[in-house]
Amino acid sequence: MSLTVLTSCRLRSLCRLQRIQGHMMSSHVEAGVLLEKVGRAGVITLNRPKVLNALNLPMIRQIYPQLKTWENDTDTDLVIVKGAGGKAFCAGGDIRAVTEAGKVGDPLAQDFFREEYILNDAIGSCRKPYIALIDGITMGGGVGLSVHGRFRVATEKTLFAMPETAIGKTVLRNRVKKKIPELEKELVDLKSPSAEDISRVLDTYQNQSRLDSEKPFALHKHMSDIDRLFSSSSVEGIIQNLKADGSEFAKKQAETLSKMSPTSLKLTFRQLQEGAALSLRDVLVMEYRLGQACMRGCDFYEGVRAVLVDKDQSPKWSPSTLEEVSEQSVEQCFSSLGDKDLTF
The missing domain is CATH 3.90.226.10 (2-enoyl-CoA Hydratase; Chain A, domain 1)
Structure with a gap:
């Protein structure tokens, strides 16, 4: 350009x-x-x-x-x-x-x-x-x-x-x-x-609001599948589990994930792993670092373009595959921002 x-x-x-x-x-x-x-x-x-x-x-x-x-x-x-x-x-x-x-x-x-x-x-x-x-x-x-x-x-x-x-x-x-x-x-x-x-x-x-109290949890019938299919140490492992399963539920989840930003998938996966053991303040510091990393990258703007601006629903992610998202690039997104870090 x-x-x-x-x-x-x-x-x-x-x-x-x-x-x-x-x-x-x-x-x-x-x-x-x-x-x-x-x-x-x-x-x-x-x-x-x-x-x-x-x-x-x-x-x-x-x-x-x-x-x-x-x-x-x-x-x-x-x-x-x-x-x-x-x-x-x-x-x-x-x-x-x-x-x-x-x-x-x-x-x-x-x-x-x-x-x-x-x-x-x-x-x-x-x-x-x-x-x-x-x-x-x-x-x-x-x-x-x-x-x-x-x-x-x-x-x-x-x-x-x-x-x-x-x-x-x-x-x-x-x-x-x-x-x-x-x-x-x-x-x-x-x-x-x-x-x-x-x-x-x-x-x-x-x-006073018990009208639907007997209705089962909507995902109840899928809970064992969710536990089994999403129990992996990597996003790539989850995708592999979903594709190998072959059920309609698994196919639907794989299709949904295939449309997402590969970078965001890897960031979210690690974020969920680390966030479970953090206090609210530590989670917010982590979230702020990730937000600023996304603002420095390309996929945030491309996602907004595809969904909110042009509305073509066809984002062009960069990198375009999970394999191209390096562990080093993920690590950098979680790194301290120094004097620009979030403080309370």
């Missing part, structure tokens, strides 16, 4: 980034997050329903200081976070803005993830009960805003794009969408509640 073409691409990316940032900072744009005190509860409402409450940097910079203020405020007993619009809690981070920033070397590409993970840590360590009402689509950054807190409430409309981690108490609900406002009011009306008091309220609603 010629220097002229590269310069043109950078200019287009810079112009798109400036438009995005200008839109984000415009006084005519409705507030992306609403922060209010209701009784003795601090209430965070993610307020970008037109984009499924996607999380951006201005929202993070509003939520973090307010959360810390409420945590130290003797007049605040608990914190509730929810999404506006009825379709989504939060559909993830504003990837388009981060992508355009990464292309032109704008610090937003570093600042967004750094400040997002610092917020996630603040949620995970918050001394006040933190209750996430996870109604609707919840992906990426939305998972970070919810699962790290002490209490999570899901409805029949909750759709996660990541597996949930076992941190604190999770209250899964079926057919209780209409009861969420009632639940929120009851939580807000609690007087100086302990964690046990909040648990009792949530358990009351959980006991």
